[in-house]
Amino acid sequence: MTTLRHESGFPSARISVEGAPDLQRNERGLRPLRLPAWAGDQVLDPFFEMEVQLSAGVRLALRTAATHLELTLHAVRAPGTGGEPAPAAVDLLVDGRLARREFLTGGDLMAPATATSVAALVAGDAEAIGFPGLPPGEKEIELWLPHTAVCDLVSLRSDLPVLPSRQVVSQRRWVHYGSSISHCVEAEGPTGTWPAVAATARDLHLTNLGLSGNAMLDPCVARTIRDLPADFISLEIGVNIVGAAAMRLRTFWPAVHGFVDTIREKHPDVPLLIVSPVPCPALEDRPGPLVVDPATGRVGAVGDPRDIPLGALTLSAVRDHLARLVRERQRSDPALGHLDGRTLLRPDETADLHDGLHPNAAAYLRMGARFADFLSSHREWSHVLHSANSS
Template structure:
């Protein structure tokens, strides 16, 4: 390594982070979490435990004159048995809010997942460094967005000038909860998940509680949202409930009410937007559970339920959209800050014809951009649930 000045080492502390709800000290450094410790103790499965520790929307925010910034990390990457290794996760660097550079970190731990057997094996590896050079030699705010689907333990910062935590942005804080689509599955970088893109377009500060496979109306998630300061709140409900086949219509309505009641306990007048599922043809009228399908040589998904069982209360995306619209309409009569957004307005049949889902469930990077554009147009524009108040 060749630099003009010796690098200063700064341990990563919680005050350098944004977009997280909690941190954990590990033998290597600091691990950001997107659920608080109390909620994590109630997490019932390894999938959600992995997803909440993947730092979608989490970033370091620094004030510095440094021209060289290195972030030493220990990533944990996922490898699905029988499939090619995915690309290393991307670290996005922004200077004064503008995308400036990106890089990756090789090595780290690998979690080998066997979807057919339902097992996982952890293979340990070394730390690595995300290195950025050539930054402007002036006071500036530097953000490093962490890979949205790689658990990332933060070891230390190495810079050629001191760093301090960036001051509060003063932006409205948007707290969002959703499924793997909100988490960022198939997005190619952390600033290109649809919530991150929508937040940038809306000029808000994102806290993303999108959890791959984990948007199941869990009470501990509702309590985490209740207790998290926010100026704007959205909950995207439906796809995981159908593809995990976790409940029937009789249980779904009360569960939605209970989730919203809990959020409202902490945020009685905050704009609250309920978003129904985007289009997913394999689940529109076919109940779950969803199953992996490797017959094409790549990972795709198929619904395994029987459409005839909808009459007995089995849930599909079509059923859920109807029920959510009804629930929100009834509650909005007494809650003027409660709003509904049909997910088909974010990604519907015309969008699917142009930008099909590669694995039948998750949008590709272009579809993430489409969803973000539509959300910003519908939610943040004048007349939208998240429009800035007049005056």
């Protein structure tokens, strides 16, 4: 039996936590946060607070010749269909390639509120996830944490010493912001989200600020992106603003400008791509809000189309407005670009929206591959892959 005589706690000088703008110590371990702790005080929404803690895109990076690793963490797992825990996995990458996916079985469970009970947390135990049988010799290791769980990092054990990663130092840094379409809860594992697929395909250092049920152009998020190192920034904007009927054109237009202006305070020349919404048939030509049909689980829009002339937003309108906004800003900001979300998921692929809104796992893989191809094949964006102009 292999002896795991080398143990590292967290934080560690030899193991970096990547993709997490903040780290919070608690009695169980070290919790990665996808926004600084202060941001939670500026948004009065418990769901926002939970989304910030879910570990989408967060990973551990190290270098080692070890052939056996064991990660201990205490997870808080979100409920999935029927109240059962949503699948949560740790993905192991060796030299940039997925080598193993291990699903969690322990941890706490968030029990959702029902007609007869309030939301509660069912306590569980910390869990050790083993990765034996790794190839010999020195290699770059990434351990991607579950994108569907909150994770408190406890320790990493190994049969040989671990060293700081060399890979993360050389990668171009990509900061991406978006909604559930960027969080990708439906992906089969943490490297199956479309931003992770694109990042691993093009060797980009990803910080994924995809926040399900959010992406409301909150100023605290803009300030976070402004203050992060970045060689490339992308913003997926619109679907939740329309789906929640959170804004009309009068507020949407200046909110996008203000969000970009804040980022540009410290990243004036960094390539910044605005991505408009992927298809959602219910919202294409009808305003929100969205409601879920309990009988089918599919979404429908209940906004009044007669409000469109008064500034009510649809996805079709948002795409047009974002394209116009980018065209107008490009006169003074040539590093700003626009990508129609229907390039990532085509209108003829809406059968892959399992609930009429969210893509399924296979669709996310295609979206990631298409985004990676977009970066490679468009001259104005391909230089992102070949220059480390970190600001």
